[in-house]
Amino acid sequence: MIETNQVTVIQGATGCGKTTQVPQFILDSCVESGVYCNIIITQPRRIAAISVTRRVSDERNWPVGTLVGYQVGLNNKTSSDTRLTFCTTGVLLQKLISKKNMNDYTHVILDEVHERDQDMDFALLIVRKLLRTNSRCVKVSLNLYLKLAVIFTKRTVLSFLPSSSSSSSSSSSSPPPPTPLLFLLLLLFLHLFLFFLLLFLLFPLLLFLQMHLSPKITCTRAT
Numbered sequence: 001m002i003e004t005n006q007v008t009v010i011q012g013a014t015g016c017g018k019t020t021q022v023p024q025f026i027l028d029s030c031v032e033s034g035v036y037c038n039i040i041i042t043q044p045r046r047i048a049a050i051s052v053t054r055r056v057s058d059e060r061n062w063p064v065g066t067l068v069g070y071q072v073g074l075n076n077k078t079s080s081d082t083r084l085t086f087c088t089t090g091v092l093l094q095k096l097i098s099k100k101n102m103n104d105y106t107h108v109i110l111d112e113v114h115e116r117d118q119d120m121d122f123a124l125l126i127v128r129k130l131l132r133t134n135s136r137c138v139k140v141s142l143n144l145y146l147k148l149a150v151i152f153t154k155r156t157v158l159s160f161l162p163s164s165s166s167s168s169s170s171s172s173s174s175p176p177p178p179t180p181l182l183f184l185l186l187l188l189f190l191h192l193f194l195f196f197l198l199l200f201l202l203f204p205l206l207l208f209l210q211m212h213l214s215p216k217i218t219c220t221r222a223t
Helices: 021-033 046-060 089-099 118-129 146-152 167-173 180-213
Strands: 007-011 039-043 068-072 075-077 084-088 107-110 136-141 156-160
Touching (some): 039 046, 107 118
Antiparallel strands (some): 068 075
16 A cells, blocks of 8 residues: 555554554565665654664664664664664754755655644655655554645545554544634634724723823913
8 A cells, every 4th residue: 555655644543553563564565575665754752763763673673773773863873774764853854955855765654743743844845845756655643634634645545553442433433623724714813803802992092091191282361
């Protein structure tokens, strides 16, 4: 599914293996097919990137810095043999902005898309612009609204991973959040309403102050 689609959106509950297992599935598939693979996975926080790297290295019995590594800030534990690179979203932004392409990676996995912080929004915009290359983009989220992915590309596939908990059914049945455009329009109308309401309330007060605080001029007739 990932190889036949340029963008794949994966939705699943916590603990189903979105972060640790999906990159290994992609790597195993490429090894079986004899295809070159270089995967980079973003994490919103440094501690998450380091801990996930150690988790994968323990599962595969690979030392950190060989086939699996991480890069957070100035701490770079990767090598030329690294095929699974976990990094923060800011590190990926610096790489893409400096090179202006994604040719170094065959798969770009943006984890925790639903958090929608500033770095993630910029990463989504830059990845959308650079998707003309051959890199695959995988967006991983806990409860991602499908229309959010449609904004960035029309070739989107929504894939569900099996969950070990029953919270996936409750999260999938919950109503989707409103679109960002509708939210911005409502916010604009609310600001306009408050502005005119404040103007309507302040105008009589200003008129009253002008009438009572302005200096009074009296005229007297000379005798």
